[in-house]
Amino acid sequence: MNSPLHVEVLQKRESLASKDYIKEIVHSYLANFNTLNPGVTLKINELEENKSIKDHVESITLCDDEHVSEVAITECEFVYHVYKFDIFGVETDTMTDAASGEEIAAADIWALPTEEFHGLWESLIYDSKLKEETLRFVETAFEFADRRVDPNIISWNRVVLLHGPPGTGKTSFCRALAQKLAVRLGDKFPRVRLLEINAHGLFSKWFSESGKLVAKLFEHIREIVEDHSLLACVLVDEVESLAHARRSALAGLEPSDSIRAVNAILTQLDRLKRHPNALVLTTSNVTGAIDLAFVDRADIKRRIGPPSERAAYEILRGCCDEMMARGVVSPREQLFALRILEAVRFADTEGSRASLRLWAVAREAAAAQVSGRAMRRLPFLARALHTRGKPSLAQFIDALQTALQQQLSDARELKDDSLLPNCISCNH
Ligand SMILES: Nc1ncnc2c1ncn2[C@@H]1O[C@H](COP(=O)(O)OP(=O)(O)OP(=O)(O)O)[C@@H](O)[C@H]1O
Numbered sequence: 536m537n538s539p540l541h542v543e544v545l546q547k548r549e550s551l552a553s554k555d556y557i558k559e560i561v562h563s564y565l566a567n568f569n570t571l572n573p574g575v576t577l578k579i580n581e582l583e584e585n586k587s588i589k590d591h592v593e594s595i596t597l598c599d600d601e602h603v604s605e606v607a608i609t610e611c612e613f614v615y616h617v618y619k620f621d622i623f624g625v626e627t628d629t630m631t632d633a634a635s636g637e638e639i640a641a642a643d644i645w646a647l648p649t650e651e652f653h654g655l656w657e658s659l660i661y662d663s664k665l666k667e668e669t670l671r672f673v674e675t676a677f678e679f680a681d682r683r684v685d686p687n688i689i690s691w692n693r694v695v696l697l698h699g700p701p702g703t704g705k706t707s708f709c710r711a712l713a714q715k716l717a718v719r720l721g722d723k724f725p726r727v728r729l730l731e732i733n734a735h736g737l738f739s740k741w742f743s744e745s746g747k748l749v750a751k752l753f754e755h756i757r758e759i760v761e762d763h764s765l766l767a768c769v770l771v772d773e774v775e776s777l778a779h780a781r782r783s784a785l786a787g788l789e790p791s792d793s794i795r796a797v798n799a800i801l802t803q804l805d806r807l808k809r810h811p812n813a814l815v816l817t818t819s820n821v822t823g824a825i826d827l828a829f830v831d832r833a834d835i836k837r838r839i840g841p842p843s844e845r846a847a848y849e850i851l852r853g854c855c856d857e858m859m860a861r862g863v864v865s866p867r868e869q870l871f872a873l874r875i876l877e878a879v880r881f882a883d884t885e886g887s888r889a890s891l892r893l894w895a896v897a898r899e900a901a902a903a904q905v906s907g908r909a910m911r912r913l914p915f916l917a918r919a920l921h922t923r924g925k926p927s928l929a930q931f932i933d934a935l936q937t938a939l940q941q942q943l944s945d946a947r948e949l950k951d952d953s954l955l956p957n958c959i960s961c962n963h
Pocket of ligand 1 (some may be wrong): 560576658659661700701702703704705707708818820842846860906907909910911
């Protein structure tokens with residue numbers, strides 16, 4: 536049996552064609568290829584000769600759920616997802632404290648799919664099957680809800696917890712997942728919202744009426760989830776801060792309003808699980824146990840660590856490709872995918888030299904547990920501090936290596952000064 540290849544088609548904003556028509560034209564367009572590279576996004580530009588594709592399609596992404604290498608088109612069964620960006624963008628739900636008159640941002644509400652998160656999923660690179668597995672888990676949770684599987688017999692909660700050190704992409708992953716669901720589940724949920732709750736702000740000690748503010752916020756959220764054709768993804772970042780605030784409040788270190796607010800958030804999040812169209816996404820920087828019952832009940836709890844050497848190589852390779860595509864580094868040269876280097880057993884040839892050099896930098900960064908965030912900053916530092924004029928790829932990779940060395944020695948000094956643990960990986 537042919538394996539499915541998900542094809543995500545971004546339809547042009549001005550195109551009024553039906554999804555079926557778009558599927559049809561993309562299907563005949565793809566039939567012109569013999570093989571396809573999963574993980575690749577085909578951007579349709581002005582030079583495109585196929586007029587209907589040029590008029591209606593912005594880009595075509597071939598997703599790599601099951602496939603890791605090139606596939607013959609006769610071997611795969613295309614599953615199409617046609618979508619457009621939602622034009623509403625983001626709005627901030629603000630609230631005013633009655634006593635002080637101060638205003639806080641209670642939540643950011645994103646209408647998905649949004650242009651801001653386009654390509655975010657593809658930009659996150661993990662060695663494990665984290666992305667695929669999480670996506671499959673969430674799709675299964677919605678399938679169960681759809682088929683009304685009795686939760687008393689088979690238990691599932693639609694709560695996800697991602698934990699691990701700072702800068703490893705947890706928040707980005709949650710946003711990217713919500714965006715992915717908006718694209719993949721578009722037929723079931725024509726509208727999708729991502730609600731990012733500002734938990735810190737809500738129980739700030741300056742707010743005398745935090746409990747009421749939380750109630751008001753969730754009233755709004757409930758109005759949103761009442762519409763069953765809408766998928767609501769609720770994101771609570773750094774969920775351990777809720778547990779921490781509750782402990783401080785119990786110890787008398789925080790005003791009692793704050794404990795009411797924290798408890799209200801927890802109860803409300805727990806209630807959200809009853810809605811078949813709500814998904815709760817939480818992140819935490821602590822790896823140990825978080826004493827929150829609802830987190831305990833998360834169906835999927837995954838640790839996200841700093842990139843492995845393989846992931847580090849692909850992140851840095853993507854950065855170098857971008858530098859060459861934008862003309863910062865010139866001329867354009869090829870950097871091989873890791874599986875190609877592996878296939879030739881890392882043979883040192885003229886053509887593979889730059890890739891091997893980059894592989895050495897990636898291994899060093901991974902060994903030092905540099906976070907994904909810090910890794911993505913290295914090209915900027917390399918360009919700003921360690922190159923002049925228009926560097927060649929070889930010069931740029933050397934500069935990346937110098938930037939990495941400097942970053943590691945800065946982090947070591949910071950660690951010596953402050954005795955902070957893990958400051959290399961957290962890069963604060
Ligand atoms: N594995 C990775 N692959 C690609 N990019 C990554 C990876 N990990 C982190 N990044 C990049 O690092 C940046 C920071 O990610 P993000 O803020 O989501 O991390 P976080 O774990 O939520 O951090 P914090 O806990 O400090 O908020 C993002 O721009 C992301 O692109």
